[in-house]
Amino acid sequence: MMSNIDTLIEGSRELGISLKAEEIEKFYKFKELLKEWNKKINLTAIEDDKEIDIKHFLDSLTLLKTDYIKDGYKIIDIGTGGGFPGIPLKIVREDIELVLMDSLQKRIKFLDLVINELELGNIKAIHGRAEDFGRDKEYREKFDIAVSRAVASLNILFEYCLPFVKVGGLFIAMKGPDVDAELKESERAIRLLGGKVLDVIKIKLPLSDITHTLIIIEKINETLTKYPRKAGKPKKNPL
Ligand SMILES: C[S@@+](CC[C@H](N)C(=O)[O-])C[C@H]1O[C@@H](n2cnc3c(N)ncnc32)[C@H](O)[C@@H]1O
Numbered sequence: 001m002m003s004n005i006d007t008l009i010e011g012s013r014e015l016g017i018s019l020k021a022e023e024i025e026k027f028y029k030f031k032e033l034l035k036e037w038n039k040k041i042n043l044t045a046i047e048d049d050k051e052i053d054i055k056h057f058l059d060s061l062t063l064l065k066t067d068y069i070k071d072g073y074k075i076i077d078i079g080t081g082g083g084f085p086g087i088p089l090k091i092v093r094e095d096i097e098l099v100l101m102d103s104l105q106k107r108i109k110f111l112d113l114v115i116n117e118l119e120l121g122n123i124k125a126i127h128g129r130a131e132d133f134g135r136d137k138e139y140r141e142k143f144d145i146a147v148s149r150a151v152a153s154l155n156i157l158f159e160y161c162l163p164f165v166k167v168g169g170l171f172i173a174m175k176g177p178d179v180d181a182e183l184k185e186s187e188r189a190i191r192l193l194g195g196k197v198l199d200v201i202k203i204k205l206p207l208s209d210i211t212h213t214l215i216i217i218e219k220i221n222e223t224l225t226k227y228p229r230k231a232g233k234p235k236k237n238p239l
Contacts, residue, residue, distance in 0.1 A: 015061055015065050030091070043107065091120070104127075167222055
């Protein structure tokens with residue numbers, strides 16, 4: 001059986017990424033912190049080493065299978081939880097400027113510790129709801145790319161995420177294998193928020209038979225000031 005580190009190395013190679021020794025060390029440290037803190041606060045249901053590698057680390061890195069993430073881009077990870085996909089992305093892409101956002105304070109506290117221990121630069125973790133930050137002028141339409149994994153269904157997620165993206169920028173939703181129905185139901189939301197579907201990419205997770213989907217939305221118009229609506233409203237009454 002492959003050892004822990006082999007899964008990560010082999011799997012990232014399958015994604016076209018060749019990890020440096022110090023990056024592997026950071027993944028390893030991150031995993032130890034994740035497992036340790038998961039005993040105290042709920043961060044992930046996945047606890048097996050190999051599964052963490054595949055379903056958290058490598059899944060996050062599938063973003064780099066696309067060439068949408070350009071050098072020095074300013075990126076926000078909305079509803080990052082235990083740091084996915086943001087932390088793995090930052091470990092291998094020092095060049096990007098990253099904001100991690102989550103509405104649970106305990107998870108932000110954990111991420112501050114991870115950022116510190118892994119000595120990651122040009123990154124911060126902020127506590128709050130997407131609906132509130134999306135109306136804050138320091139964050140609204142300030143990002144080249146917004147990303148989000150496992151946070152809400154698409155019609156809700158677009159209202160959470162598109163307000164952060166600059167016109168000309170992208171929102172990348174990381175989803176499971178079947179997205180057709182969800183995407184169809186969110187056509188109106190995409191349009192109302194100033195977006196347009198640019199690409200739908202199916203990616204097989206390395207060393208597994210799981211297929212995931214990256215939905216790439218281009219921001220073609222400014223988002224109307226009435227969006228996002230008040231905290232809780234997008235989920236209660238999706239567009
Ligand atoms: C199921 S977890 C997914 C975490 C991570 N993205 C992952 O894929 O492992 C969803 C996260 O989104 C956060 N969240 C849910 N609604 C939110 C909102 N309106 N604004 C900010 N964060 C939110 C939750 O606190 C939770 O940490």
